[in-house]
Amino acid sequence: MKKEADRSEGDINISDLRKKWQKKHLHSSVKELLERDAEYFIHQSLSTPCLNVLRAAKGPFIEDTQGRRYYDFHGNSVHQLGYGHPEVLDAVKKQLDTLPFCPRRYTNHPAIRLAERLAELTPGDLKHSLFAPGGTEAVGIALKIARLHTGSFRTVSWWDSFHGASLDSIGVGGEGVFRKYAGPLMPGAIHIPPPGWKKNNNSPIEDPDYLEYIIEREGQIGAFIAEPLRCTSVKSPPDGYWKRIREICDRNKILLIFDEIPLCLGRTGHLFASEATGVVPDILVSGKGLGGGIFPMAAVTVSEKIKIPEESALGHYTHEKSPVGAAAALASLNIIGKKSFLENVKNLSKLATKKLEEMKKEFPIISEIRVFGLLIGIELEKHGEKAVHEAEKILYESLSGGLSFKVSSGNILTLAPPLTIKEEELSDALKILEQAFKNTV
Numbered sequence: 001m002k003k004e005a006d007r008s009e010g011d012i013n014i015s016d017l018r019k020k021w022q023k024k025h026l027h028s029s030v031k032e033l034l035e036r037d038a039e040y041f042i043h044q045s046l047s048t049p050c051l052n053v054l055r056a057a058k059g060p061f062i063e064d065t066q067g068r069r070y071y072d073f074h075g076n077s078v079h080q081l082g083y084g085h086p087e088v089l090d091a092v093k094k095q096l097d098t099l100p101f102c103p104r105r106y107t108n109h110p111a112i113r114l115a116e117r118l119a120e121l122t123p124g125d126l127k128h129s130l131f132a133p134g135g136t137e138a139v140g141i142a143l144k145i146a147r148l149h150t151g152s153f154r155t156v157s158w159w160d161s162f163h164g165a166s167l168d169s170i171g172v173g174g175e176g177v178f179r180k181y182a183g184p185l186m187p188g189a190i191h192i193p194p195p196g197w198k199k200n201n202n203s204p205i206e207d208p209d210y211l212e213y214i215i216e217r218e219g220q221i222g223a224f225i226a227e228p229l230r231c232t233s234v235k236s237p238p239d240g241y242w243k244r245i246r247e248i249c250d251r252n253k254i255l256l257i258f259d260e261i262p263l264c265l266g267r268t269g270h271l272f273a274s275e276a277t278g279v280v281p282d283i284l285v286s287g288k289g290l291g292g293g294i295f296p297m298a299a300v301t302v303s304e305k306i307k308i309p310e311e312s313a314l315g316h317y318t319h320e321k322s323p324v325g326a327a328a329a330l331a332s333l334n335i336i337g338k339k340s341f342l343e344n345v346k347n348l349s350k351l352a353t354k355k356l357e358e359m360k361k362e363f364p365i366i367s368e369i370r371v372f373g374l375l376i377g378i379e380l381e382k383h384g385e386k387a388v389h390e391a392e393k394i395l396y397e398s399l400s401g402g403l404s405f406k407v408s409s410g411n412i413l414t415l416a417p418p419l420t421i422k423e424e425e426l427s428d429a430l431k432i433l434e435q436a437f438k439n440t441v
């Protein structure tokens with residue numbers, strides 16, 4: 001019997017609705033490409049077999065091989081600047097022509113400049129950085145630093161969280177779809193319910209107090225790792241949560257690690273999402289959009305007070321001080337770091353909120369709308385239950401209309417528009433979504 005896949009991280013690829021959509025929309029030549037993809041790639045629930053084949057991406061759009069364009073409100077969270085931003089492309093091309101790679105033992109100007117910029121732009125006393133070719137590697141580095149600095153291998157993190165797909169990251173992550181078949185995971189990784197988790201709709205567990213309880217039982221904890229707010233489900237801890245966690249961490253010498261991989265660089269209307277929490281983490285992990293939607297690039301930036309033995313090897317990834325990645329990141333920070341850029345995100349956020357509030361009145365299936373900058377969660381419920389089937393139908397209706405996004409936890413439509421989207425494009429995309437609701441519910 002085929003097991004039902006876990007939908008917590010995103011919509012899955014084995015559903016009947018997907019097959020129906022493909023049958024209706026894809027030419028035989030595209031089907032053939034998908035078959036070749038499926039023949040030679042390892043199958044897994046969040047990628048192969050794939051939905052469709054892309055041939056181009058520009059601005060807020062991705063384009064398939066049949067020439068259909070879709071607003072990309074998913075973009076794996078790399079697309080703060082949309083696709084092919086001219087300033088980023090220009091910086092990358094110039095860098096490719098001069099120094100395309102930097103072997104270990106050497107450093108280079110763009111990498112040094114990026115480390116300086118991160119020290120300037122990240123909050124509080126965050127200063128020293130290490131770069132990595134991907135978010136999950138950066139999370140691994142952060143966990144190693146916490147072990148070395150505190151002498152404790154124990155971590156506390158949220159159930160249902162995602163911090164990357166490598167074996168160390170799924171240990172602190174809490175998503176069944178990654179953990180289920182992995183066998184023994186990292187020792188000492190303790191999980192607590194995410195804020196807002198409710199048993200039978202009763203009062204939420206007071207997680208900060210639960211952290212103290214764990215410390216009493218288990219002894220020294222090295223790190224508390226979490227996203228400042230959950231990106232996929234678009235759920236934020238209640239007011240005061242982070243202040244209380246910060247206070248417990250300080251008192252117990254626990255490092256607070258904020259995983260900002262999908263949230264950094266303007267997504268929430270702040271350059272770093274931590275800025276809205278009222279606390280400064282000891283370690284901030286950034287990634288995804290840091291590479292300007294072009295280059296794999298992530299960074300761990302740590303507080304000045306963190307001390308680790310200089311002889312330790314923490315990252316040492318082949319593409320660590322990538323001049324091309326650093327050039328892409330510097331160009332991106334240049335654009336996003338401008339006050340007017342973030343103000344525009346806030347204005348677009350207001351526009352989206354207004355439209356979505358109207359839709360909430362029109363479609364009672366929408367139980368909640370959560371908006372942080374241009375990260376939007378639309379939660380769907382029917383008779384008090386998750387409206388999983390309807391959410392998936394709305395996704396495929398939207399794709400038919402030219403809008404792509406992610407469905408999280410089965411019933412949350414997660415919209416992450418490029419931050420460079422124009423007002424009229426945002427309105428147009430939300431009209432596609434509205435029409436999808438009209439056709440479905």
Ligand SMILES: Cc1ncc(COP(=O)(O)O)c(C=O)c1O
Binds near residue numbers: 162259260287298
């Ligand atoms: C919160 C969070 N942490 C870590 C990662 C892992 O990043 P990467 O895919 O670059 O390894 C992701 C990726 O989706 C993420 O959303």
